Amino acid sequence: MAQKTHYLKTPLREADATAVSAGDIVYLTGTIYTARDEAHLRILEYDEESKSLPFDLSGGAVYHCGPVMEKKDGKWHTVAAGPTTSDRMTKMTPAVLKNHEIRILIGKGGMTGLAGTMETQKCIYLSYTGGCAAMAADMIQEVRGVSWEDLGMPEAVWELRVENFGPLIAGIDTAGNDLFRDVKERAETVFKKQFKKPFARD
Secondary structure (H helix, E strand, O other): OOOOEEEEEOOOOHHHHHOOOOOOEEEEEEEEEEOOHHHHHHHHHHHHOOOOOOOOOOOOEEEOEOOEEEEEOOEEEEEEOOEOEHHHHOOOHHHHHHHOOOOEEEEEOOOOOOHHHHHHHOOEEEEOOOOOHHHHHHOEEEEEEEEOHHHOOOOOEEEEEEEEEEEEEEEEOOOOOEHHHHHHHHHHHHHHHHOOOOOOOO
Protein backbone atom coordinates (compact mmCIF):
# COMPACT_ATOMS: atom_id res chain seq x y z
CA MET A 1 0.00 0.00 0.00
CA ALA A 2 1.33 3.44 -0.95
CA GLN A 3 2.39 5.77 1.83
CA LYS A 4 0.10 8.78 2.21
CA THR A 5 0.60 12.19 3.77
CA HIS A 6 -2.13 13.62 6.00
CA TYR A 7 -2.54 17.21 7.22
CA LEU A 8 -4.70 16.98 10.31
CA LYS A 9 -6.16 19.66 12.56
CA THR A 10 -7.40 19.37 16.12
CA PRO A 11 -9.95 18.70 17.44
CA LEU A 12 -10.00 15.45 15.48
CA ARG A 13 -12.93 13.30 14.46
CA GLU A 14 -12.86 9.52 14.60
CA ALA A 15 -12.75 9.52 10.80
CA ASP A 16 -9.52 11.55 10.87
CA ALA A 17 -7.82 8.82 12.87
CA THR A 18 -9.21 5.88 10.90
CA ALA A 19 -8.04 7.43 7.62
CA VAL A 20 -4.40 7.09 8.68
CA SER A 21 -2.58 3.80 8.06
CA ALA A 22 0.62 2.58 9.67
CA GLY A 23 3.55 4.00 7.71
CA ASP A 24 1.73 7.16 6.65
CA ILE A 25 3.15 10.62 7.33
CA VAL A 26 1.17 13.13 9.40
CA TYR A 27 1.52 16.87 9.94
CA LEU A 28 -0.56 18.21 12.81
CA THR A 29 -1.96 21.70 13.35
CA GLY A 30 -3.92 22.96 16.34
CA THR A 31 -3.73 22.19 20.05
CA ILE A 32 -1.69 19.40 21.58
CA TYR A 33 -1.19 18.56 25.26
CA THR A 34 2.03 17.25 26.77
CA ALA A 35 1.68 14.43 29.29
CA ARG A 36 4.25 12.16 30.89
CA ASP A 37 4.08 9.61 33.72
CA GLU A 38 2.87 11.85 36.54
CA ALA A 39 0.27 13.55 34.37
CA HIS A 40 -1.16 10.18 33.32
CA LEU A 41 -1.39 9.12 36.95
CA ARG A 42 -3.21 12.31 37.89
CA ILE A 43 -5.61 12.00 34.96
CA LEU A 44 -6.53 8.53 36.23
CA GLU A 45 -6.94 9.88 39.77
CA TYR A 46 -9.33 12.55 38.50
CA ASP A 47 -11.26 9.92 36.57
CA GLU A 48 -11.58 7.68 39.62
CA GLU A 49 -12.90 10.62 41.64
CA SER A 50 -15.22 11.73 38.79
CA LYS A 51 -13.49 15.12 38.71
CA SER A 52 -13.35 17.21 35.54
CA LEU A 53 -9.92 17.72 34.04
CA PRO A 54 -8.67 21.32 33.70
CA PHE A 55 -8.21 20.68 29.96
CA ASP A 56 -10.32 19.00 27.27
CA LEU A 57 -8.84 15.86 25.70
CA SER A 58 -11.88 15.09 23.54
CA GLY A 59 -10.73 14.76 19.94
CA GLY A 60 -7.31 15.74 21.15
CA ALA A 61 -3.65 14.89 20.69
CA VAL A 62 -1.40 13.94 23.60
CA TYR A 63 2.35 14.40 23.22
CA HIS A 64 4.66 12.28 25.41
CA CYS A 65 7.04 15.10 26.12
CA GLY A 66 8.70 16.87 29.04
CA PRO A 67 9.39 20.29 27.54
CA VAL A 68 11.88 22.90 28.66
CA MET A 69 10.15 26.24 29.06
CA GLU A 70 11.22 29.76 29.90
CA LYS A 71 9.18 32.77 30.89
CA LYS A 72 9.76 36.09 29.16
CA ASP A 73 7.67 39.20 29.70
CA GLY A 74 5.11 37.19 31.61
CA LYS A 75 4.61 34.60 28.85
CA TRP A 76 5.87 31.04 28.53
CA HIS A 77 8.04 30.11 25.55
CA THR A 78 9.26 26.68 24.48
CA VAL A 79 13.02 26.10 24.49
CA ALA A 80 13.01 22.36 23.74
CA ALA A 81 10.21 19.85 23.23
CA GLY A 82 11.53 16.49 22.11
CA PRO A 83 9.54 13.27 22.62
CA THR A 84 10.07 10.99 25.58
CA THR A 85 9.90 7.18 25.53
CA SER A 86 6.23 6.29 25.13
CA ASP A 87 6.44 2.78 26.56
CA ARG A 88 6.68 4.31 30.04
CA MET A 89 3.00 5.25 29.70
CA THR A 90 1.83 1.94 28.21
CA LYS A 91 0.21 0.47 31.34
CA MET A 92 -1.81 3.63 32.02
CA THR A 93 -2.83 4.35 28.43
CA PRO A 94 -5.74 1.88 27.99
CA ALA A 95 -7.69 3.45 30.87
CA VAL A 96 -6.89 6.99 29.74
CA LEU A 97 -8.06 6.25 26.21
CA LYS A 98 -11.20 4.54 27.46
CA ASN A 99 -12.19 7.57 29.55
CA HIS A 100 -11.29 10.28 27.02
CA GLU A 101 -11.81 10.53 23.27
CA ILE A 102 -8.13 11.04 22.46
CA ARG A 103 -7.43 10.49 18.76
CA ILE A 104 -3.64 10.86 18.61
CA LEU A 105 -0.71 9.90 20.80
CA ILE A 106 2.72 11.23 19.87
CA GLY A 107 6.03 9.97 21.19
CA LYS A 108 9.02 7.80 20.40
CA GLY A 109 9.79 4.10 20.49
CA GLY A 110 6.27 2.69 20.16
CA MET A 111 3.94 1.23 22.82
CA THR A 112 4.19 -2.49 23.36
CA GLY A 113 0.97 -4.48 23.12
CA LEU A 114 -1.36 -1.52 22.56
CA ALA A 115 -2.42 -2.20 18.96
CA GLY A 116 -5.69 -3.80 20.09
CA THR A 117 -6.50 -0.90 22.42
CA MET A 118 -5.75 1.65 19.69
CA GLU A 119 -8.04 -0.25 17.34
CA THR A 120 -10.89 -0.34 19.85
CA GLN A 121 -10.56 3.29 20.95
CA LYS A 122 -9.92 4.64 17.42
CA CYS A 123 -6.67 6.33 18.32
CA ILE A 124 -3.40 6.37 16.37
CA TYR A 125 0.18 6.46 17.59
CA LEU A 126 2.54 8.83 15.79
CA SER A 127 6.29 8.63 16.15
CA TYR A 128 8.49 11.71 16.22
CA THR A 129 12.25 11.51 15.87
CA GLY A 130 14.18 11.69 19.11
CA GLY A 131 16.99 14.25 19.32
CA CYS A 132 14.97 16.93 17.54
CA ALA A 133 13.91 18.89 20.62
CA ALA A 134 14.92 22.29 19.23
CA MET A 135 13.25 21.59 15.88
CA ALA A 136 10.05 20.59 17.66
CA ALA A 137 10.14 23.83 19.65
CA ASP A 138 10.32 25.82 16.41
CA MET A 139 6.98 24.33 15.33
CA ILE A 140 5.25 25.40 18.52
CA GLN A 141 3.59 28.72 17.79
CA GLU A 142 2.25 29.45 21.25
CA VAL A 143 2.10 28.14 24.80
CA ARG A 144 -1.58 28.58 25.59
CA GLY A 145 -1.51 27.41 29.17
CA VAL A 146 -0.23 24.97 31.75
CA SER A 147 -1.99 22.72 34.25
CA TRP A 148 -0.64 20.96 37.33
CA GLU A 149 2.53 23.02 37.65
CA ASP A 150 3.05 21.38 41.05
CA LEU A 151 4.24 18.27 39.19
CA GLY A 152 7.25 20.21 37.90
CA MET A 153 8.04 21.62 34.49
CA PRO A 154 8.58 18.35 32.56
CA GLU A 155 5.62 16.56 34.18
CA ALA A 156 3.04 19.37 33.99
CA VAL A 157 0.46 19.37 31.20
CA TRP A 158 1.30 22.09 28.70
CA GLU A 159 -1.27 23.26 26.16
CA LEU A 160 0.57 24.07 22.94
CA ARG A 161 -0.54 25.48 19.61
CA VAL A 162 1.38 23.91 16.76
CA GLU A 163 1.54 24.50 13.02
CA ASN A 164 2.29 21.57 10.69
CA PHE A 165 4.00 19.72 13.51
CA GLY A 166 5.93 16.89 11.92
CA PRO A 167 6.79 14.90 9.99
CA LEU A 168 5.21 12.27 12.23
CA ILE A 169 5.18 8.62 11.21
CA ALA A 170 2.08 6.57 11.97
CA GLY A 171 3.45 3.66 14.01
CA ILE A 172 0.13 2.16 15.16
CA ASP A 173 -3.15 2.62 13.32
CA THR A 174 -6.81 1.91 14.11
CA ALA A 175 -6.76 -1.34 12.14
CA GLY A 176 -4.40 -3.00 14.60
CA ASN A 177 -1.24 -2.57 12.54
CA ASP A 178 1.91 -1.88 14.55
CA LEU A 179 5.16 -1.04 12.72
CA PHE A 180 7.24 -1.43 15.87
CA ARG A 181 5.86 -4.92 16.52
CA ASP A 182 6.40 -5.92 12.89
CA VAL A 183 10.02 -4.73 12.85
CA LYS A 184 10.73 -6.56 16.11
CA GLU A 185 9.20 -9.80 14.79
CA ARG A 186 11.19 -9.58 11.54
CA ALA A 187 14.39 -8.91 13.45
CA GLU A 188 13.77 -11.92 15.71
CA THR A 189 13.12 -14.12 12.68
CA VAL A 190 16.37 -13.04 11.02
CA PHE A 191 18.27 -13.50 14.26
CA LYS A 192 16.97 -17.05 14.70
CA LYS A 193 17.89 -17.93 11.10
CA GLN A 194 21.38 -16.53 11.53
CA PHE A 195 22.07 -18.37 14.78
CA LYS A 196 20.01 -21.55 14.46
CA LYS A 197 23.19 -23.61 14.12
CA PRO A 198 25.50 -24.04 17.14
CA PHE A 199 28.80 -22.25 16.99
CA ALA A 200 31.67 -24.38 15.69
CA ARG A 201 34.21 -25.52 18.27
CA ASP A 202 37.93 -25.78 17.75
